[in-house]
Amino acid sequence: AVSLGLPKKSGLYQAMIAGAPVCECTVPSGRELLDVLPGDKSTAGIRMMLAGEDYREQRLARMLRPLSDVYDVVMLDCGPTLDILNVNAIHAANEFILPLKCDYLAVDGLSEYITSLKVHLDASGRALAGRVTIVPTLFDQSTNETRRWLIEIQQFGAANGVRVSPPIPSETRVREATSEGKTIWEAPCPKAQVGYTAMVAQMMNANLEA
16 A cells, blocks of 8 residues: 555455455555555554464455455565465465565575475465466666576576566666655656566466466
């Protein structure tokens, strides 16, 4: 919500914990064909409320089912952790997009995250292959270090059956757009536009082939 210039609200808490119909908790984004289910500080309380609940990993999936008749795509924006909310997202999602900075620390944690993701997918009877796209970000073609870690990411993807999208070029305007509550098309950010357009095309082609 904040990245789109919208106010924080307890939409996620109201839908997941208070029992409000999820469609009543979404708000228009101001962009065509895009609604948002916003969060605020109450989102942290969801983790505590779910702690002692049976089948807590499935709460988000159950909540989102009615949306299949309303929206073509539901995107879940998660932080880089594996807390109970992210585990809920894993059980609810069909595909996974992993933005990954082209540097040592990010690549170092990749294998561990993919292993954990596979464990949760296996628990729900789903295979990892064909579901994950790694998106190398902040790519600077002019530095040997960035190019080196891009190769490492591509090799990891090939070895583990994980798609790797074309890299997203580093562009200062992207950070500025976020702080202004604008998308990369509204800012605009021409380098990022090219990179993300290629990423979406790759994912759509992979789904068509599947």
